[in-house]
Amino acid sequence: MIDLICPCREGDQNPELRYASRTWVKNLTFDRLVIVGYCPSWLEPDLFIPGNDGPTPQSNVYGNVLKACETPGISEVAIVVNDDFFVLDQVGTPEIWYRSTLQEHLSTPRLQRSMRTASWWAMSLHSTLVALQTVGVENPLSYELHVPLVVDTARMAEILHYFENVTPHNPIQWRSAYGNVCGIGGEKHADGKRYGAGPLGEDLYVSTEDRSFKYFRRKIAEMFPAPTRFEKEQQ
Numbered sequence: 001m002i003d004l005i006c007p008c009r010e011g012d013q014n015p016e017l018r019y020a021s022r023t024w025v026k027n028l029t030f031d032r033l034v035i036v037g038y039c040p041s042w043l044e045p046d047l048f049i050p051g052n053d054g055p056t057p058q059s060n061v062y063g064n065v066l067k068a069c070e071t072p073g074i075s076e077v078a079i080v081v082n083d084d085f086f087v088l089d090q091v092g093t094p095e096i097w098y099r100s101t102l103q104e105h106l107s108t109p110r111l112q113r114s115m116r117t118a119s120w121w122a123m124s125l126h127s128t129l130v131a132l133q134t135v136g137v138e139n140p141l142s143y144e145l146h147v148p149l150v151v152d153t154a155r156m157a158e159i160l161h162y163f164e165n166v167t168p169h170n171p172i173q174w175r176s177a178y179g180n181v182c183g184i185g186g187e188k189h190a191d192g193k194r195y196g197a198g199p200l201g202e203d204l205y206v207s208t209e210d211r212s213f214k215y216f217r218r219k220i221a222e223m224f225p226a227p228t229r230f231e232k233e234q235q
Helices: 015-027 057-069 102-106 109-116 120-134 153-163 174-181 210-223
Strands: 002-008 032-037 047-050 077-080 085-087 149-152 205-207
Touching: 002 015, 002 057, 015 085, 015 210, 032 057, 047 057, 057 077, 057 153, 057 174, 102 109, 102 120, 109 120, 120 174, 149 153, 149 174, 153 174
Parallel strands: 002 032, 002 077, 032 047
Antiparallel strands: 077 149, 085 205
16 A cells, blocks of 8 residues: 655645646555645545644644654555645656755755745755764755655654754755665656746646746646546535
8 A cells, every 4th residue: 555645734725736636646656645734625535634733834844744654554655745746647656856965956046045044945954964964974865856755654754753853943854854864866857846937848747836836727727627536526
């Protein structure tokens, strides 16, 4: 059995999750949809795990992944996604991808600007680098791509517990912590995150944010028009 785990933010207005889940059903191979955090009223997953117990949105995500991975009965191997990950073609079980080294990631212009303003994202990546070097990973990789990640749930829970007291209000990045401590390797790829308007292109995985989803919603809805078994009938 393979569970598909999705940490979910508060709020019923989440069209990204609606269309993302349609892409998962069509293009990923899994047995149960597991939502952890908040479950929108229009969604009926196979398993819902209440969460979002942390003091910040960032700690909520970290805590939600941990809570899902240590829930009794969760699959030994699971696929973890975000609620705005769109899988645009048949994948089955995702391969392991990484972005670059963490040092290279932190040296990009976007991250350099974020470091100057001490943004939560830049600070979290820097904390991740320091934490991993502290445990002996000299040149860690960045697994901070907006793509599904296959994990060993017991190992993920163990690793997240180990690092949970490192900057707990803005935790280290769980993908990179898991990928480096477990030495999962992988293949180098560019990220498919969309920050503004543009074509979908030929990317296998695309992710949006609130301000960019409006540019892609119509196209994705045309590609995946059919509701899944997880969507309640609209009243």
